Amino acid sequence: MKDIAEIRADFPILGRKVYNKPLVYFDNGATTQKPQSVIDALTEVYTTYNSNIHRGVHYLSDTSSEAYEAAREKVRSFINAGRREEVVFTSGTTGSINGIAFSFGERYIKTGDEIIVSHLEHHANIVPWQMMCERKGAVLRVIPINDSGEIIFEEYLKILSKKTKLVSVTQVSNALGTILPINKIITAAHSVSVPVLIDGAQGIQHGMVDVKAMDCDFYVFSGHKIYGPNGIGVLYGKEKWLTELPPFQGGGDMVDKVTFEKTTYNALPFKFEAGTMNYPAAIGLGSALDYVTGIGRVDIAMREKELLAYATEKLSGIKGLKIYGNSASKISTISFLLDKIHQYDTGMILDKMGIAVRTGTHCAQPVMDHYGIGGTIRASICFYNTKEEIDSLAAGIEKVISMFE
């Protein structure tokens, strides 16, 4: 693996100052910073071959379309999907889940059917299902969690039934960092012929993802959380499902033949890609995946594990600090609160020290409700962070405590 100074040099923003202090960026769970290679890829599109994809007969459009399809192949290979037809570009994780919730609902859901999510979900994996349930008269069931922030697997088995039509769970809790036992979840669902959607928004960037080995039916993630551009996401779906499901958006490029009487749809994956796609961002995502592969996904996971252990030890040593989410199986995210100090106050003071953390409910209000708290401070660490930055965070927290004493 490259040494840390070299890695940090790849990300221009990490060298900047905030309020005249070196930036300490611990908000990677919200969005990650971009390496120069990704920024360059975007610039290259716009400066040398920008042209709408799959449309023109001209040179630029061909170049652009080829680069876009090459990016799709990079995604396919990165998640080890069987075929490129199974990889659909979307606007992001939220777009992917909304799309599937709509199409799956239209195709398969009837009154009284059930969808299972977990108590750890981001709102993006709750609300689209609620909307669909409301439309179809279906019921949303929730896998409960324990105080360590882990799902209670036996309870999942209890609610999994003949009525269940789909299980949609996150790979990793965005609020607490817990890694869910998705292999077990998928196996159990498949044993009763229920398909599973995995929300990989917080999982894809922290280790290996192999959709074939996992055998999930759908896998979704966002480009901007894996060092790629904003506005691009991925919906992987097994060919069987994508073939059966109706499109979730109509428009240009997703059609085969259009008459006012009837329209037939284009082949996969284009059936799900209506309108002008964000091809520059897709190409940028391809470049981000190249970057991550170049650094080494196993190395990234190992380095993050080390940073998590260091940060957990360092923060646990602070009097009055309580960590929420104590599973043994976690990514490098630490959610915490300080005794008698509001998370917003903590975040505001840390900000003035150049430390970027997220405060609040992290779009996961049910998780906060489980603990009876109004929110937490979340430090989401990734491989380009350093132990020195964790030391700065710890010192910052001590300073906060001294100010509010």
Place this chain on the structure above:
Amino acid sequence: MTISEIQNSIIDEFSMFDDWMDKYNLLIDLGKELPVIDPKFKVKDFLIEGCQSKVWLHPEFDGKLITFTADSDAIITRGIVALLIKVLSGRTPEEILATDLYFIEKIGLRQNLSPTRSNGLLSMVRQMKLYAMAYQAQMSK
């Protein structure tokens, strides 16, 4: 003192500090000094919910002046609430409606009243003006 004089005195007070930590310490102290809202008003009807922090605001109108009491669950927000109360409480509806809150910008707290910071403060200012508008309408009847 006029509303402008109070705003200017707040600007003077904050201008003594160059360091952010000192400014925040002052806000924390102001938050602690804030006359506490009557607990019976710390209910949903008077709650302004932000995603980051909550604010409770209660108005009282004696036919001439509006007196506001308020509170927040976050101390720095509470400090800013205290400043807003200092400036806008005990004023006529006309005065409140005509006030341009320039001190916020001058003391470097503009971010805290931006719509992107869902901390309840921007809604609090709006709510204060709405109360003023309502009492004004009530008087003109």
